[in-house]
Amino acid sequence: MEKKQNSLLAKLSYGFADIYGGGAFVVISTFYTVFLTKALGMPTALAGTIPLIGKIWDAITDPIMGNIADRTRSKFGAKRFWILVGSIISAITFVVMWIPFASGDSVWGQYIFYVLMYMLFSTGFTIVMVPYNALLPDMVEDYTVRAKFTSVRMAFSAFGAILAGLVPTLMIKENTDASQYFKVSLIFAVIFLVVILLTFAGTWERQKEVVKVGFGQTFTQSFTVFKSRSFKLFIGIFLFGQAATDFITGLAVYYIDDVLNAYGGGNFTKMMGVILVSQFLGMLLFAPIMAATSKKFPILIGTPIRVVATIVMLFFSYEGAPFTVILILCFIIGLAMAGVSTSIYAILSDLVDVDELITSVNRPGICSGMATFTRKIATGFSSAIIGVLLAMVHYDEVAASAGLRQAASTQRGIAYIYVFSQIFFLVFTFLFTVLFPVTKKEFDIIRKEVARRKGEDTSVITPEEKEVCEKVTGFAYEKLWNKDNAYKMHAEE
Numbered sequence: 001m002e003k004k005q006n007s008l009l010a011k012l013s014y015g016f017a018d019i020y021g022g023g024a025f026v027v028i029s030t031f032y033t034v035f036l037t038k039a040l041g042m043p044t045a046l047a048g049t050i051p052l053i054g055k056i057w058d059a060i061t062d063p064i065m066g067n068i069a070d071r072t073r074s075k076f077g078a079k080r081f082w083i084l085v086g087s088i089i090s091a092i093t094f095v096v097m098w099i100p101f102a103s104g105d106s107v108w109g110q111y112i113f114y115v116l117m118y119m120l121f122s123t124g125f126t127i128v129m130v131p132y133n134a135l136l137p138d139m140v141e142d143y144t145v146r147a148k149f150t151s152v153r154m155a156f157s158a159f160g161a162i163l164a165g166l167v168p169t170l171m172i173k174e175n176t177d178a179s180q181y182f183k184v185s186l187i188f189a190v191i192f193l194v195v196i197l198l199t200f201a202g203t204w205e206r207q208k209e210v211v212k213v214g215f216g217q218t219f220t221q222s223f224t225v226f227k228s229r230s231f232k233l234f235i236g237i238f239l240f241g242q243a244a245t246d247f248i249t250g251l252a253v254y255y256i257d258d259v260l261n262a263y264g265g266g267n268f269t270k271m272m273g274v275i276l277v278s279q280f281l282g283m284l285l286f287a288p289i290m291a292a293t294s295k296k297f298p299i300l301i302g303t304p305i306r307v308v309a310t311i312v313m314l315f316f317s318y319e320g321a322p323f324t325v326i327l328i329l330c331f332i333i334g335l336a337m338a339g340v341s342t343s344i345y346a347i348l349s350d351l352v353d354v355d356e357l358i359t360s361v362n363r364p365g366i367c368s369g370m371a372t373f374t375r376k377i378a379t380g381f382s383s384a385i386i387g388v389l390l391a392m393v394h395y396d397e398v399a400a401s402a403g404l405r406q407a408a409s410t411q412r413g414i415a416y417i418y419v420f421s422q423i424f425f426l427v428f429t430f431l432f433t434v435l436f437p438v439t440k441k442e443f444d445i446i447r448k449e450v451a452r453r454k455g456e457d458t459s460v461i462t463p464e465e466k467e468v469c470e471k472v473t474g475f476a477y478e479k480l481w482n483k484d485n486a487y488k489m490h491a492e493e
Contacts, residue, residue, distance in 0.1 A: 004204070005140055011149050013202020014139070015156035017083065017132050020192040022157030022341075023164035024094060024125065025379060027188060029249040030272070031168055031181065033383060035098065036114065038253075039178040041401040046111050048387015054118040055380030058373050061123050063222035065130040066369025077205025079131035079138065079365070086127035087196040091189040093124030098185035100178035122376060126369075128196060133345075134368035137352040138205045143443045147295060150346040151287035157341065158280035160195075164188065165249070165276040169269040175253065176401055208362065221363075224486050225370050229437070229474025230354045234347055236432035237299065238371065239378045241340040244306075244425035246382035247418070248275070248333065254390065255418045258406045260326070261319040274327045275334040282338025294439040295346040302339025303430045309333050310422050317415035340429065350438060353446050358473050359486035360453065389417045437472050446472060453481045 004010055028051070036047035065082075074081035097117045101110060140146050167187065172180045225231050256271055257263035286298040309332040316325050348371050352364045393413025396406060406414075438446075445468045451457035461469075466477050473480060 005142075005145055009202065011152040012156075013199055014136070014149050015153040015199075016195040016202070017128065017199035018153045018157040019160030019163070019195040020090065021129055021132065021160070023160030023188065024192065025246075026161045026164035026249055026276075027168060027184070028097075029246045029379060029382065030165060030252055031172070031184075032097070033250060033386065034175055034253045035178065035181045037397045038175050038400050039181060040100070040102070040110065041397055042107065042110065042114075043391070043397055044387045044395050045391040046107070046387070048384045048390070050111070050115055050118050051383035052380035053115050054122040055373075055377045057119045058122050058126065058376045058380075061126045062130060062369045062373035062376070063219050063366070064369075065126045066134070066222060066363075066365040066367075069131045069134055069365030069369075070363050076200075077138070077207065079135045080200055080203060080205050082131040083128055083135075083196060084200045086124065086131070087193055087200065090124040090128045090196065091193040093121045094192060095182075095185045095189045097121045098182045100182060125376070126372065130365065130369045130372050132199070132368075133348060133372055134352075134364035135203060135205065136349045137362075137364045138208070139203060141447075143350065143440050143447075144291060146349050147291055147346050148287075150349065151283065151290065151342065154287075154338075154342045154345060155280065155283045156195075157345075158276065158283045158338065162273070162276040162280060163191065165272040166269060169272055175257070175263070176403060220489055221487055222366055222370055224359070224489060225355055225367055227474070227485060228351070228354055228358055230472050231351050231367070231370075232474075233432050233436045234344075234351060234371075235374050237296075237340075237347070237429055237436065238344055238374050240425045240428040240432065241299070241344060242375055242378040243382050244422050244429060245337055245340070246379050247386065247421045247425065248337075250382055250386050251414070251418045251421075254395075254414050255317075258395075258400075259317055259319070259411050259415045259418070260321060260323075261405065262323060267323060270323075270327060271330055274330045275337070278331045278334030279338045279341070282335040283342055285335070286339050286342045290342060290346060295343050295350070296433050296436050296439070297343075298339030299343045299429065299433040302336035303426050303433070306333050306336030307423055307426050309336070310419055310426075314415065314419045317419070319411075343433075347436070347438070350443050353443065353450060354438065354472055357446055357450050357453070357469065357480055358475055358482075360481045360483055361486045363486070385421075386417075389421070390414070393417065442468050442472050445469065449480075 033047050036042040037044050069078050069082055072078035072081060076084065099117065101113050136146055136149055140149060168184045171184050174180065252272065253268065256268050290298055309329045313329045316322065352362065352367050355367055356362050393410050394407065395410055399406065445465050448457060449461065449465065449469055452459065452461065469480065470477055
């Protein structure tokens with residue numbers, strides 16, 4: 001097993017599926033609101049709420065999928081079985097989102113159609129990504145080896161983001177033509193199907209006792225993961241960190257088209273290419289840094305750098321601004337974005353062990369389900385907020401669908417939104433990361449205490465170790481390893 005875990009092929013196989021995980025959201029956050037507003041003429045305030053409604057739906061599907069993953073018994077392994085099933089479903093549901101649909105003169109008929117299509121996509125994404133996010137703890141136990149697997153995964157995620165950011169910009173020559181978006185969706189559906197199947201084929205999963213939890217307890221059990229102090233802080237990092245990413249991609253078309261008036265001539269492709277390629281390079285840069293320091297260090301170093309670069313961008317947010325300067329700033333921002341992404345998924349795999357110490361139950365599916373739900377909630381709120389903010393600066397979707405320029409005041413408003421929204425989210429990302437209590441030292445203590453509780457380690461806990469357990473979990477030491485902590489919201493802490 002040690003040889004298998006150190007195999008490059010194993011790491012590559014594990015990472016392939018995040019071409020879907022990273023790429024799907026880049027396409028959606030960058031182009032979906034644009035597709036609805038510029039190509040279909042839907043009001044921005046309505047278009048922005050569609051992903052949010054999809055995320056409310058995820059509040060039901062993600063916990064259920066986490067429960068199903070932990071309950072499933074299969075010769076392939078529970079998580080790998082659902083990754084296999086989800087490969088086809090995810091490809092189909094991605095395509096249905098981009099079907100050009102006009103409901104006569106009824107804006108609401110069109111709105112309801114795309115709400116339903118987005119809900120289908122969210123369900124397909126859940127079937128793949130909840131088990132996938134839960135897979136690594138059942139493949140690898142070592143803190144450092146997990147970090148290596150995650151680093152490779154993040155490199156594939158960045159590569160998926162590059163594909164998702166560049167291919168549409170090359171194919172969508174006219175952002176008011178709905179059919180061009182649909183053609184892009186067909187290409188990515190095939191790519192996503194293939195990479196998910198490659199992950200299924202090249203990974204493994206330890207067989208273990210099935211966690212049988214009644215579906216009546218699903219939602220209670222899912223939300224008990226928030227009892228963990230580490231998980232709550234992680235959710236803060238995840239929500240604000242991903243929202244900052246979603247804002248830079250979700251507003252990119254509006255920024256370059258309406259503020260800089262530079263969408264044509266391949267400039268948008270250049271801008272997205274620089275951001276995404278620098279993210280990929282950032283993944284390679286931060287992987288050894290993370291291994292030598294801690295899993296949260298890339299956020300602590302990358303976030304302040306990104307704040308500075310974003311502030312500088314405000315001074316070049318006007319028509320005719322030197323585009324080379326914009327590209328340099330985008331390169332710096334992309335590098336910093338990589339730090340957040342690399343850290344987030346590396347941290348997630350370790351929270352399963354913290355949760356097990358609290359509950360005595362190993363439930364990676366539940367932890368993954370709630371983390372995946374959080375990721376999608378961040379995207380949903382980002383899209384909704386973007387739509388509302390664009391409406392507040394009087395964005396004219398009729399003029400946009402006709403290819404006309406926005407008012408000067410609207411252009412300035414978009415520039416301010418693009419810059420200051422990112423800074424807001426980044427400040428909170430940094431603060432939650434500072435407070436997050438788990439590094440390799442704490443993780444090893446948690447793993448050792450779990451082994452003691454299972455009777456696999458006969459050593460006696462030290463006062464320092466006890467203090468770490470309490471700090472990381474948020475529970476008094478005497479209240480740890482209690483199943484009521486998993487199944488009862490009111491269990492004493």
